[in-house]
Amino acid sequence: MLAKNKRKIISIALIVLLCIFFGITTNSFFVPRNIIQLLRQAAYTGLIACGMCFVMVGGGIDLSAGGAMCLVGVIAARVAFVGLPGIIVLIIGIAFGAFLGLLNGLIVTKLHLTEFVTTLASGTAFSGLALLTIFRERGRVISVTLTNDSFNFFGKPVGGIYWMTIAWIIATVVMHIIMTRTKFGLHVMAMGSASKSAEMSGVNITFVKIMTFVIAGTMAGLASTLLVAYQTGTNQNVGNMMEFNAIAACVVGGVMMEGGKGDPICALLGSIFMTLITNGLYKMGLTTGGTYLLQGVVILIAMAFDGQFSRLSAKKRTAAAAGKKGGE
Amino acid sequence: MKKLIALVLASLVVLTFAAPAMADELPGGKEVTDEFKLAFIPMSTAGQVTSICQLAADDIMNSYDNCKIEFFDAGFDPNTQITLINECITQGYDCIVLECADSTAVGPVIQEAEQEGVAVITFNLNCDAVHTMFVKCDSYSGGWAAAEAMMGILEGKGDILLLDVPAPQAVTTTFCAAFEDYVYENCPDANILEYINLTGNAQEDAYNAMRDLLTKYDHIDGVYCPDDNYALGVYQAVQEAGRGEEGIVIWGNDITPGGIDAIRSGKITGSCWSDRYSALHEAFQFGVYCAQLGLNSVTAGYTKTPVVYADFVAITPDNLEEMVPLTRWDKVG
Numbered sequence: 161m162l163a164k165n166k167r168k169i170i171s172i173a174l175i176v177l178l179c180i181f182f183g184i185t186t187n188s189f190f191v192p193r194n195i196i197q198l199l200r201q202a203a204y205t206g207l208i209a210c211g212m213c214f215v216m217v218g219g220g221i222d223l224s225a226g227g228a229m230c231l232v233g234v235i236a237a238r239v240a241f242v243g244l245p246g247i248i249v250l251i252i253g254i255a256f257g258a259f260l261g262l263l264n265g266l267i268v269t270k271l272h273l274t275e276f277v278t279t280l281a282s283g284t285a286f287s288g289l290a291l292l293t294i295f296r297e298r299g300r301v302i303s304v305t306l307t308n309d310s311f312n313f314f315g316k317p318v319g320g321i322y323w324m325t326i327a328w329i330i331a332t333v334v335m336h337i338i339m340t341r342t343k344f345g346l347h348v349m350a351m352g353s354a355s356k357s358a359e360m361s362g363v364n365i366t367f368v369k370i371m372t373f374v375i376a377g378t379m380a381g382l383a384s385t386l387l388v389a390y391q392t393g394t395n396q397n398v399g400n401m402m403e404f405n406a407i408a409a410c411v412v413g414g415v416m417m418e419g420g421k422g423d424p425i426c427a428l429l430g431s432i433f434m435t436l437i438t439n440g441l442y443k444m445g446l447t448t449g450g451t452y453l454l455q456g457v458v459i460l461i462a463m464a465f466d467g468q469f470s471r472l473s474a475k476k477r478t479a480a481a482a483g484k485k486g487g488e
Numbered sequence: 489m490k491k492l493i494a495l496v497l498a499s500l501v502v503l504t505f506a507a508p509a510m511a512d513e514l515p516g517g518k519e520v521t522d523e524f525k526l527a528f529i530p531m532s533t534a535g536q537v538t539s540i541c542q543l544a545a546d547d548i549m550n551s552y553d554n555c556k557i558e559f560f561d562a563g564f565d566p567n568t569q570i571t572l573i574n575e576c577i578t579q580g581y582d583c584i585v586l587e588c589a590d591s592t593a594v595g596p597v598i599q600e601a602e603q604e605g606v607a608v609i610t611f612n613l614n615c616d617a618v619h620t621m622f623v624k625c626d627s628y629s630g631g632w633a634a635a636e637a638m639m640g641i642l643e644g645k646g647d648i649l650l651l652d653v654p655a656p657q658a659v660t661t662t663f664c665a666a667f668e669d670y671v672y673e674n675c676p677d678a679n680i681l682e683y684i685n686l687t688g689n690a691q692e693d694a695y696n697a698m699r700d701l702l703t704k705y706d707h708i709d710g711v712y713c714p715d716d717n718y719a720l721g722v723y724q725a726v727q728e729a730g731r732g733e734e735g736i737v738i739w740g741n742d743i744t745p746g747g748i749d750a751i752r753s754g755k756i757t758g759s760c761w762s763d764r765y766s767a768l769h770e771a772f773q774f775g776v777y778c779a780q781l782g783l784n785s786v787t788a789g790y791t792k793t794p795v796v797y798a799d800f801v802a803i804t805p806d807n808l809e810e811m812v813p814l815t816r817w818d819k820v821g
Contacts, residue, residue, distance in 0.1 A: 194578045303592040393592030448561035
């Protein structure tokens with residue numbers, strides 16, 4: 161159990177160390193307001209990372225998350241603008257995100273295109289579509305404040321905790337169960353580890369791949385709709401660069417880029433870690449440039465560490481297997 | 489009687505000692521000797537104009553020993569700006585001077601800041617939520633002044649192109665809208681060929697867009713861009729297309745050192761200038777005042793944001809030299 165979760169334990173230890181460090185060096189870290197906001201910000205990245213981890217564990221990548229979020233944001237804002245009940249807007253946002261994920265999955269599997277190219281192209285197309293459908297006046301993009309209270313409710317905190325945070329925790333738990341305790345989750349991991357072998361073992365690769373994209377789209381839709389509710393409006397920057405933040409969070413948390421390893425808890429830990437870094441560095445008075453630089457360095461270190469960690473684990477496994485054989 | 493005199497004397501002694509302490513404490517705010525922390529969160533700190541902003545901040549910090557102004561970069565992203573505002577609230581800043589990256593998105597967090605006792609003063613670009621003050625470098629007046637000057641040179645007629653800021657930012661400015669309004673109202677013989685949003689803020693983006701537009705339109709009389717950088721990109725494209733002899737009028741905005749040189753050398757025809765230094769100095773000054781008094785829209789009970797206007801002035805070769813000292817670019821190098 162301990163050996164299986166070694167990577168997660170390292171992530172948790174790093175998070176705890178960072179918390180202690182920022183708690184000691186700054187005086188506004190361990191204050192309720194900061195923790196609540198930190199969790200809200202982590203939830204935004206975390207929701208997308210949660211979906212992204214399915215695609216990554218399945219051996220793929222989804223670069224369309226940002227574009228999908230932007231488009232879902234516009235759709236959700238438009239639907240909220242006409243006065244539909246908040247819960248309906250939320251469902252439409254999530255469903256539309258899932259639909260965009262389905263499109264990605266269908267293009268990848270039916271046209272046999274690589275995920276990288278497909279999602280890069282579809283993300284650009286989604287952003288373009290968002291720009292075409294966003295609120296305009298005399299041809300110019302305008303900012304519209306949503307006054308739909310039942311929808312804006314989802315942007316406000318409940319008992320001090322934001323809906324975004326609540327949704328993130330629930331989604332992570334549900335997705336973790338799906339990933340680790342269901343046949344589907346097992347198939348995703350099998351597909352990521354060795355796609356051909358999985359297919360030969362009877363795994364419906366096409367279905368599994370499509371579903372990973374649907375999950376990623378659903379999470380992007382949920383994150384985007386909740387963000388629009390928080391901001392009481394949408395803009396062209398919703399989802400900007402979020403795919404990269406989500407991928408970074410997954411990698412930092414321990415999801416393998418090559419696929420086959422990782423789960424939503426890894427994505428959760430990675431999101432907390434990334435947000436913690438930004439939060440703490442702002443508090444320490446580091447400039448925005450410095451913050452970006454350190455974020456990049458942290459991702460690089462995490463990837464290098466992951467590479468070494470995987471190699472060491474593989475070596476240990478091989479040695480153990482050889483030892484077993486020798487014993488026999 | 490003796491007791492009464494003793495009581496009066498004792499009261500005087502108490503008041504004598506208490507008076508300075510009372511004078512140091514302002515109603516509802518901090519003591520004047522306390523440190524005041526102000527945050528300046530523009531859309532981006534990457535532009536040249538940041539040095540003018542820094543000059544205004546430095547002058548305020550020189551005037552008030554106990555005042556500290558920190559700059560934060562939102563990178564044109566409303567979501568980053570929200571994070572930064574939240575950060576400033578948590579860190580106990582007394583006042584936030586903000587150039588809104590999106591008038592809607594930052595509204596809720598601005599309200600939150602005001603509720604938490606932080607005065608929010610928007611600068612240049614406004615926000616829908618009620619806040620302490622808005623110092624408006626009126627982009628509409630900038631577009632109008634540019635149109636007035638440019639159409640004057642073109643005698644109210646001609647084919648015009650409008651190269652606006654990228655779409656997400658266009659939400660917050662009305663330079664081109666004002667330009668169009670002026671043309672529609674006053675120049676029936678003028679024709680706006682096309683309005684486009686550039687894909688980025690660099691000179692290169694304007695150059696690329698103009699290069700394509702030059703292949704599309706055989707006849708162009710004027711190009712208006714709400715940024716000197718764009719105007720220089722347009723000039724470069726016109727020259728490279730070999731159409732420098734056509735006398736295309738190129739107009740920029742927010743005069744920069746590059747813009748000043750370009751007007752001097754005749755590369756661009758003109759630009760517009762708004763006294764950003766004074767506007768921001770005023771915003772910071774009011775921020776210190778709000779921090780001292782504990783004043784913001786909530787404590788003052790505002791139902792509408794008070795606005796202070798800073799207009800734009802057209803700069804042409806005729807008034808360039810007398811305007812240059814006012815721009816303060818010479819002070820920041």
